[in-house]
Amino acid sequence: MGQKDIYTLGFLAGGYKAVAQFKGLDLSQFPAVPASTVPLTSLLVGWDAADWQVMSPLLTSGKMPNLTGLMDGGVQAQLATLDPPISPMLWSTIATSQWPSKHGIHGFTELENGRVRAVRGTSLKVPTYWDILEENGHSCTTVGWWPSHPAPASSGGGVRVSNLAPAEDGNWLSAGIQPSNLQPLARALLLQPEEIPVQAIALFFPDLDVSSEDAVVRSVLKITTHAINVHTLATMALAYGAQNHASIYYDALDHYKHLGMKYHPPQLPGVSNEAYLKYKHIVTAAYRLHDLFLDALLHYTDDTTTTFLISDHGFKSGDERWGQLPSHAGAPALEHRHFGVFLAKGPSLDKDAVTSGLTLLDIAPSLLAVHNVQATPAMKGRVAPCFTPGEHEAQVPNAVEIVTADQEPVALESSMLTSLVAMGYLDADATEVTGQRLLENAYYLARSLRAEGRPEEAWRELAALKLNAASPLRYLQLGAALLAESEQYLELERLLAWTTHEQGQPAIWAYYRALVALSKKEDWVLPN
Secondary structure, eight states: OOGGGGOOHHHHTTOHHHHHHHHTOOGGGSOOOOOOOOOOOEEEEEETTOOHHHHHHHHHTTSOHHHHHHHTTSEEEEEEOOSSOOHHHHHHHHHHSSOHHHHOOOSSEEEETTEEEEOOGGGOOSOOHHHHHHHTTOOEEEESOSSOOSOOOOSSSOOEEOSSTTOTTOTTHHHHEESGGGHHHHHHHOOOGGGSOHHHHTTTSTTOOOOTTOHHHHHHHHHHHHHHHHHHHHHHHHHHOOOSEEEEEEOHHHHHHHHHGGGSSSOOTTOOHHHHHHHTTHHHHHHHHHHHHHHHHHTTOOTTOEEEEEOSOEEOOGGGSOSSOOSSTTGGGGGEESEEEEEEEOTTOOTTSOOOSEEGGGHHHHHHHHTTBOOOTTOOOOOOTTSOOOSBOOOOOOOOOOOSOOOOOHHHHHHHHHHHHHTTSSOTTTTOEETTEEHHHHHHHHHHHHHTTOHHHHHHHHHTTOOOTTSOHHHHHHHHHHHHHTTOHHHHHHHHTTOOGGGSOHHHHHHHHHHHHHHTTOOOOOOO
């Protein structure tokens, strides 16, 4: 056994100092941690896809003691997501309290000078709550928010780490971390999958010999490496930043679930006994890892800090799980559940308030309220009932052009897109463009406009893709729903001419044909 084999996952989850010890780094060779008297008034921790239904038995059995402690004296609630449950769109809504039609993030990718690339934080068209907080004198640190690359400098002494910066290849660090003097330390701290000791992965596969020949084991190793890198940079940012607020986002839980939920108890039909016994601990271990992360973050708080723990959506478990996903872009989102988690704990919290009916739109106004700042008139959410609305009118920042260089090499962008395809978020042909629109982005925006209650505008967005009989079935299904909701029956009749019974769900198409017949005052027969 090598010296590094004695290190457990719990040790590596301890933060940047633990990882520095693991790697043998001399921290005195890097910038010293500045003395700071700035109080951390609020901390928001985002766990992508966290779900009360999955967490509850883990909490009951004592597997998440740090979350249990945070819940004691706090307020818990369901947090409703928005459609479509696509992470960059949702976390941008959380940050802005605006719908995607306003904040400008419409998918995983975007067009820049005719080239498709991973979506950037610079594409946000409205200020985030941390922009507003800094404009009102409250310094902010942000880590990993999706999207947030390139990282802008904080105007108040906070640290900014973009969503691309924690990649183990280190290729995104130069534009991904501000202040730039922290980039050498961040680069030295980043772990590679081959550095993770076997003992650190044992939590996911207890009492089993694991092999790098196993594709699931390799995926767990890759996700875990990235999760630790995000967490390491988060604790580095909290140590070096002078922040009144910090937002830390972890995407790993969603990845673990897309990989391992099919093996989670109870055993699904079609999952072999061998696979079930080997992989059934993945999701539980993922939550336990995040509980360890939470412990490290809470060391930066005190009794004056209000802490939020939220997720952008839940994740289907038990009998709700899919046995086999359809093969189209964004299919993994079908595994998402409508309700995520909301947890808040702090000194000014009204624990007796009935906190229900919350949506992602309500997070930014609630967080501003903790700092006694009012929500801006443009925000679409409300302050959660457990908080007192802010008294001070928010000063809203003007649009600020980020001057950080953001022209990454084509090969690097291609690698990022390939990763999104491998995770199932994009089709291999997802870079197809129609009329300078990314097809899938237009589809997502149309779905979002429908959820916003704007079906006519949603149809115009979708129709710009020039739908025809060869269009993806999900595009035609959405189009039919939008035309029915906006009572555009002539257009609906034209669209129905492109559908056949062979496309499945004949009852739905019969329903739409009946609507067309009724609009023309024709006789129709109720289908059997």
